[in-house]
Amino acid sequence: VFISFFGCCGAKRENVFMLRIFSFLMIVILLLEFAAAITVAVMRPQLKELIEHNMNESMGNYGGQPNDSLVTKTWDDMQRRVRYERDCLIEQSVG
Numbered sequence: 714v715f716i717s718f719f720g721c722c723g724a725k726r727e728n729v730f731m732l733r734i735f736s737f738l739m740i741v742i743l744l745l746e747f748a749a750a751i752t753v754a755v756m757r758p759q760l761k762e763l764i765e766h767n768m769n770e771s772m773g774n775y776g777g778q779p780n781d782s783l784v785t786k787t788w789d790d791m792q793r794r795v796r797y798e799r800d801c802l803i804e805q806s807v808g
Contacts, residue, residue, distance in 0.1 A: 716735060716738045716739065716742075719731045719732070719734045719735035719738065720732070720735040720739075723735055771784050771787075771788070772788070775788050
């Protein structure tokens with residue numbers, strides 16, 4: 714919202730300074746996204762190991778608490794989404 718304010722108001726008022734701020738902020742965001750993508754690509758094995766470790770650790774808490782616990786809800790939601798995506802893929806390949 715903050716960044717779009719500069720773009721919208723700068724264009725509406727034809728204010729070059731605000732448009733330059735908007736452009737600068739958009740370039741910074743783009744560079745940060747590139748940096749994040751490169752970091753993920755380089756650290757993929759470590760990230761995979763970290764995610765697997767955290768998922769296995771949280772699985773130990775699944776169902777051990779009341780059904781409304783955050784861990785239980787998260788795992789149930791993930792299972793529903795995977796099942797839905799799998800069913801959609803099967804329908805697309807058959808149909």
